[in-house]
Amino acid sequence: MKHLLTLEQLSKDEILEILNLADQLKFQKKNGIEHHLLKGKTLGMIFQKSSTRTRVSFEVGMYELGGQALFLSSRDLQIGRGEPVQDTARVLSRYLDGIMIRTFAQQEVEDLAKYGSIPVINALTDYCHPCQVLADLMTIREFKGAFEGLKCVYIGDGNNMANSIIVGCLRLGMKMAIACPKGYEPDPHILEFTKNYPGMFEMTSDPFVAAKDADVFFTDVWASMGQEGEALERKKVFEGIYQINSKLMSVAHSDAMVLHCLPAHREEEITNEVFEAHAAEIFEEAENRLHAQKAVMVKLMA
Numbered sequence: 001m002k003h004l005l006t007l008e009q010l011s012k013d014e015i016l017e018i019l020n021l022a023d024q025l026k027f028q029k030k031n032g033i034e035h036h037l038l039k040g041k042t043l044g045m046i047f048q049k050s051s052t053r054t055r056v057s058f059e060v061g062m063y064e065l066g067g068q069a070l071f072l073s074s075r076d077l078q079i080g081r082g083e084p085v086q087d088t089a090r091v092l093s094r095y096l097d098g099i100m101i102r103t104f105a106q107q108e109v110e111d112l113a114k115y116g117s118i119p120v121i122n123a124l125t126d127y128c129h130p131c132q133v134l135a136d137l138m139t140i141r142e143f144k145g146a147f148e149g150l151k152c153v154y155i156g157d158g159n160n161m162a163n164s165i166i167v168g169c170l171r172l173g174m175k176m177a178i179a180c181p182k183g184y185e186p187d188p189h190i191l192e193f194t195k196n197y198p199g200m201f202e203m204t205s206d207p208f209v210a211a212k213d214a215d216v217f218f219t220d221v222w223a224s225m226g227q228e229g230e231a232l233e234r235k236k237v238f239e240g241i242y243q244i245n246s247k248l249m250s251v252a253h254s255d256a257m258v259l260h261c262l263p264a265h266r267e268e269e270i271t272n273e274v275f276e277a278h279a280a281e282i283f284e285e286a287e288n289r290l291h292a293q294k295a296v297m298v299k300l301m302a
Contacts (some may be wrong), residue, residue, distance in 0.1 A: 003113045003120045004296050007130045007167040008104075008193060013170055019138050022288070022295035029064065029162060029291070036066025037298050041097040043067060045123075048074040048103040049225050053262065053289050054123050054131070058100055061294040067301075070096075088114035098301045104226060119300035121293075126160055126226065127187060130154040131296065132261050135288040140216055142288075143257050143281060147172040153214040153252070154178045155207050156242045156269050157234070158186035161220045161261055166190055168282045177202040179210035181237050207241065207248055214252035218259050219244050219269045238269070245271045257281045 001014055010018075026037045043062050047055065055071065062069040077088065085108055092099055093116040099143070101109055101120065106127035113120040123131055137147075144150060152169045154162050158180045166186060169176040176194075178186065182205055194201040204210050211217070222238045223231040249256060258270070258278035266272045273280065 001299060003122075004130055005109055005113055005120065005122050006128050007164050007171070009134060010171070012171050012173075015134070015137065015168070018134060018292065018295045019141065019297060021298060022134070022138050022291040025088060025294045025298070026288070026291040032237065035064070037302050038062065038097075039066035041065075041067035041301050042095070043069045043100055043301070044072050044092055044096040045069055046072045046074070046077065046099065046101040046103065048101075049124060049295050051102055051124075051287055054102055057124065057290040057293055058297075061290050061297060065294055065297060067097075067297075069103065084113045084116035087248045088112070089114075093117040099157070104242070121296060121300065124160065126224075128164045128167075129160045129261070130164050131289065131293050132161065133168040134292040134296065135285055136218070136259050136261075137164065137168050138288045138292050139259060139281065140257070141286040142284065144215065147174050149174075150215040151175040151177065151213055152216040152218065153210050154180075154218040155210065155244055155248070156219045156238065157184050157222055157224070158222060160222050161290065162186045163190045165188060165218050166201070167193060170194065170200055173201075174216075177204070177210035177214070179204050179207040179242065181205060181242065207243075208251055211248050212251050214256050215245050216257050217249070217252070217257065220261055221263070221265050222269055235268070243269055243271065244274050249274065259285050262286055 025035060045058055059069040089112045096118060098119045099112055100123050102123040104126050106125040109125055152174050154165050162178060163186050165240045166176050222234045257276060260282050264270055264275060266275055
């Protein structure tokens with residue numbers, strides 16, 4: 001494991017190694033045990049998309065690991081003024097020990113890894129969100145104890161979150177169902193990936209079909225960052241159908257949990273009632289971004 005560009009690149013064992021380390025790091029933090037595993041190391045954080053959880057969790061994570069994080073806005077870098085990504089990668093590789101990037105195009109992340117000589121961590125692209133889903137998987141295991149035999153369900157837009165959730169759940173032996181409108185399906189590459197897991201994946205346009213006997217629910221906003229111009233059109237397609245609400249949850253297992261990557265648009269993709277009923281899971285998931293990402297950084301940079 002040289003980089004974290006997508007979840008597809010990781011085997012089941014590699015994902016479990018990250019999650020096991022994340023559990024250890026969380027225990028150490030909770031018990032005040034110092035774990036300066038990246039002392040003297042520096043992470044450059046390139047942000048072309050704004051963030052709350054990503055910036056704070058990576059910056060705090062590097063501090064707790066004994067290293068330093070540098071916030072690099074696209075407004076402050078020459079890459080935002082047209083410098084080729086391959087040149088940026090070569091220069092930053094001579095200053096830093098790792099690069100984290102949150103951007104639009106997956107190719108930009110791939111090029112950083114190709115032309116640079118240090119680890120690159122994908123903190124979100126329009127294609128996938130591997131760091132978030134590692135935190136999600138960590139949270140599922142905390143609340144459910146194991147992965148095998150669980151059914152996970154994603155309701156809504158087949159976006160970057162859906163792409164990574166499908167991969168993560170299938171890799172770890174869980175069944176996966178997604179309910180999305182026609183024309184809003186996951187990436188074709190992800191749908192091709194699901195063919196490696198016959199009988200484990202289902203895609204439908206009916207949320208109630210997907211939600212039957214579910215153990216874990218996921219959802220995300222109907223219009224992701226960069227899609228603001230489509231928000232009204234998307235609302236017409238999703239509203240009243242693709243929402244996690246008490247009626248939908250009534251067809252799932254009674255102890256089903258709900259996860260949301262945040263920020264949530266309450267009363268759109270999820271009702272306030274359901275959100276608050278499952279706030280313990282959702283905010284543990286948010287905290288686990290810190291621990292899962294620390295594990296990734298240790299694996300790549302220690």
